[in-house]
Amino acid sequence: MWPHGDTKAPVATTVLNHLERLRNRASFIANSCKEIRDRYDQKEDGLYYLTTANGGVYQTFCDMTTAGGGWTLVASVHENNMYGKCTVGDRWSSQQGSNPNWPDGDGNWANMVTFGTTDGATSDDFKNPGYYDIVAEDMSVWHRRFLTIYGGNLHQLFKLYPVRYNAGACGNTGPAIPIMYDFGNIETTRGFYGPNLRNQFEPGFITFRPINNVRAAMAICSGVKPIPNTRCDTEHYCIGGGGHFPEQAPRQCGDFPSFDWNGYGTNTEWSSSKEITEAAVLLFYR
């Protein structure tokens, strides 16, 4: 009961039903889930409205419970069709085949194009304005690992380290950053990828923009760091890419480039496990 004996309670204390309570989040004004958490004391996972620096308004998922909360979902990488090699849906590499004249491919790692929806983020590629708008202190991939990226965001990072065919050679990478595991560990990460690769990488890191041995660029090695002076077969364990993968083109071209070299999900020789092949890689900022 409203403590002051009035017949009408102030609007703010009216009991709101579930949808009304959710819609109430539209009155929050913040640039990131971290600000929502800090300024409005929200502790519930769900969809919230965010506002960009130029006034754009969008909804996205905030993880308010993992590792202190305040995580903004900004993107997901999903291989919609392992048999389609740089075809429709490969927005994080190329939707138009493997072509050395189009070295950036779709270019979405470093531009301001957005696509997909929060609800669809685990079945399709997704990228929202937070990807380029939020200045992140931390980044999380899959909720299984965290890292500090130098007060920036991936949009800025990939402008410095282009995900572009022929932008470098085997052994060149962007930063590799140690990670913390919330779930999983070094050995589960190692097992996701083909046995032939396991001496090429070191788990416990996230690595940006590796180049493979035929100068194809990828965007993220989620959970591992290529070991210097090994074969640079990063197309089998890193994701995203530019517009050309020369080896037997277009056979290695795609969002999960060549996870299926020795068969889909077989986890033999160079092939990844079915689990990792079918996962959507969710990217969060904080």
Place this chain on the structure above:
Amino acid sequence: MWPHGDTKAPVATTVLNHLERLRNRASFIANSCKEIRDRYDQKEDGLYYLTTANGGVYQTFCDMTTAGGGWTLVASVHENNMYGKCTVGDRWSSQQGSNPNWPDGDGNWANMVTFGTTDGATSDDFKNPGYYDIVAEDMSVWHRRFLTIYGGNLHQLFKLYPVRYNAGACGNTGPAIPIMYDFGNIETTRGFYGPNLRNQFEPGFITFRPINNVRAAMAICSGVKPIPNTRCDTEHYCIGGGGHFPEQAPRQCGDFPSFDWNGYGTNTEWSSSKEITEAAVLLFYR
């Protein structure tokens, strides 16, 4: 004049201009057009805001006049290019050709990916969050027929009956449900499809997930039920599909799979009429 003699009327009674009145709908909070109708007593067709169970907000068209109103537009199926066989724009089948290794094709009948807009729903494929979020009592296709679906929605239905190549054989279908005609009737429905087919189906029903005689899956036969022990040539009169149509692949693959087998819109032999080939099939829930 405001009846109490005050110089200022309450905000709610201020005369609103057209756009203001429409924008006022943003204050309604409901999960479906049926709730909008019931709770806010709206009787005008148009765009309204809806809120999903997890707080997502979207606008869609509410039909508030047909058969009592309260109908939410959740999807449309449109064949953008009859000459493009499972190419870009065939989101309700496959945008990447006909491929037995990709039996679900784009998979949009059973996932939470959304696309298109309400305004564009008659010229392009469309699917909004209502498709998976609203728990429907009834469904309407094209405003010409209605049916009761067991307290669920199509998203749930197609998880039970996958629109997937090789998910069954000729004669297997999901539920077939009698329909009511608001416009048109049994004979107009029969005439939409090729004369060679008219002894294969019975008008007056909507049928879900038929399988044809070479194990290709379709999603909806709008207006008809295949008659058991006939040839199962459902590719000529049912819409949507999985990722592979074996007969002369990819010639039968697409959102309106093989409506043009004997020429576009000829309505001879196995071909549909031009009217039905160029229609957008609008799906409403209530």
Place this chain on the structure above:
Amino acid sequence: MWPHGDTKAPVATTVLNHLERLRNRASFIANSCKEIRDRYDQKEDGLYYLTTANGGVYQTFCDMTTAGGGWTLVASVHENNMYGKCTVGDRWSSQQGSNPNWPDGDGNWANMVTFGTTDGATSDDFKNPGYYDIVAEDMSVWHRRFLTIYGGNLHQLFKLYPVRYNAGACGNTGPAIPIMYDFGNIETTRGFYGPNLRNQFEPGFITFRPINNVRAAMAICSGVKPIPNTRCDTEHYCIGGGGHFPEQAPRQCGDFPSFDWNGYGTNTEWSSSKEITEAAVLLFYR
């Protein structure tokens, strides 16, 4: 300090921070940036909410400073991949090759389909509901030229003059309208296009729906008017198109159809300059 000595100022006069001020724009109700300017006295470039005649709400960029302001960004045309000839991303021509059976191609010049985002408008094709909803008095292309179009919009214009293969012959065009230059001039415009073309067009105009010498249709010649009784090689200096470009098909098919005939960005013979090839053409209404 609040002048009346109260400890609490009314909410409306509370100093709003940057995001709050931007979100405040959600309370404006208008059909165009011109109305925003006129009714709410806004003088700052940025994102504003607009409402369509049927109640649809969207955000877009308003240019409130150029030539008096009030310009609504409604579309952009961007050639995402000059090497992809009517492939994914060629939404202003055809995303499915060059095909005489599909003479309109994607048909987006005259339908109500929308795509892309304001933030992404310079790196990808973009079209918002303003394209068909706003009744424009003026139109601006690139902020470098302005014209009066007869109280309509492009959606209406292209319904009258279809951007469709075989809709006319060499010499047929829609209206050609003199332009004003804010930036640039007649000679800079002339130099954008290949030297072989410079006696075929007259700068200082915008021309709609030209037909080339093999009956391919384009949508806009931005800055020039084809001179009657010349060769009608408009594929080298006009943008957008229908679904078929016969000459060496699909080599001339695309959003910037054949700007690269003698090499990408070479500005020799029939080829355009790199500057114009890589530009996004932004369309504004007022």
